[in-house]
Amino acid sequence: MRTFLLMLLFTPLLFARPAQAAENKDIRQTGFVYCVNGVIKTFNPQLSSGGVIVDTVAAQIYDRLLGVDPYTYRLVPELAKSWEVSHNGTTYIFHLRHDVSFQTTPWFTPTRQMDADDVVFSFERIFNRKSPWHNVNGGHYPYFDSLQYANAVKSIRKLDRYTVEIQLEKPDASFLWHIATHYAPILSAEYAAKLALEGRKEQLDFKPVGTGPFQLQHYQPGQFIRLQRNPSYWKGKPRMETVVIDLSAGGTGRLSKLLTGECDVLAYPAASQLSILRDDPRLRLTLRPGMNIAYLAFNTSKAPLNQPDVRQALALAINNQRLIDSIYYGTAETAASILPRASWAFDNSAHVTPYDPDKAKKDLQALGIKNLHLSLWVPSASQAWNPSPLKTAQLIQSDLARVGVQVTIHLLEGRFQEARLMETNHDLTLSGWATDSNDPDSFLRPLLSCDAISSQTNLAHWCDPRFDALLQKAVRSQQLATRIEDYDQAQQILSSQLPILPLASSLRLQAYRYDIHGLVLSPFGNASFAGVYRDSDKENP
Incomplete structure (x- = not known):
């Protein structure tokens, strides 16, 4: 039924794919092609737990109240031109821009x-379970559900036409960072009212x-998304008229498209392809540290993986350095914690599990x-944190076989892979996480809190009240030193219990044609294409 509904809703956007040569000629005159492997389930990042919508599309279609500067890692104004925090971190007042058009x-x-x-509508839909819009299309908001903000937000109200107040039940030092993520877009209340009247x-x-x-x-499922310039964009007219996000090819197929000019930008190229990319004078390559983590989740709801000693023993069998050498080719570092080393709360005493x-x-x-026979579930698409998930799974399979553990790999594909990852009949899950927030809470609560099990982001099905209490204590303090101490203790619990085994924190990679300029590669993932332009004089250096 849900598949039929998705097809029905997307149908008006479909169109037959034109001849490739004609398509490329048109795009090269008016815009560019961005190639990334992914599956579209919704165009609203509120309903997503990651993937191409959050990592690529959201920054093109939507804006947020606040953003994160990709160079200073600081909060910056977006649709809110300024904001105030009062009452010990429970009241937030946002002053909106007056010149923004939908x-x-x-x-x-x-x-x-x-x-x-519009701001009240957008947040009421997520945080207020009594909102008539809360349950539309399932009523699941994975990112914010994992943070339990439906219980944490006391009220959202309009003070005047351009001022909004949000009150929390308790202080939360991470709140501004969470609403600065792409999971918190501002939607049109007027558009919603029109749809409601029309049923x-x-x-x-x-x-x-x-x-x-x-x-x-236009959107062609499994093929591409075609975006056109918003001429009324409040920051100024974007330089490119058209952007095509090509979803159709993975692995070497995407590389071939870049080399032949069918793609102008290649997101998340495989590290094994770096030598090819570096040696081609028609291409450029950008690398930046990323706020991401690749990990192996143990299903702690199943025996014998419900025993920490078993999880620790299995971790000793995995040759993490070989993963770094064979998967990332020097573009990642072995992870010692679920927090990337760039995080201000990273525990410097943390150590990598030895092989x-x-x-x-x-x-x-x-x-x-x-x-022991274990099933390992692996998403098929390359990700910001892992360019080759299947190869990673095969290496882990080989490592565990050496200690007498047989692993069967199950490759997950399609739009329902997230739901399948939360089923309880598997043993191991290879996954990862990336966020456009510099607050450690955006890693720890969505991935490992008790509430994140029901929100379908805690793939380990792990719940420890001591761990959750530390996370809650940390966000209620406005003192950075206190928060760091709480997060250190939380990371020590993770190290001893090991519900997930951190594998790698990857550099963000992006390859593009020599004539493409203005791309911003953010450590937090999603970046606007508004400033991208093509310099035809530099196409063939």
């Missing part, structure tokens, strides 16, 4: 500019309307573990 699309023409009604509420998340630099023109297969084998024997 996009005019074939399905909606706005009659007013963005104001407080078509579901279309809010599939025919998007935002204030961003580009708006949706000791002999000890792993002895420990498993001492625990009475024999003839």
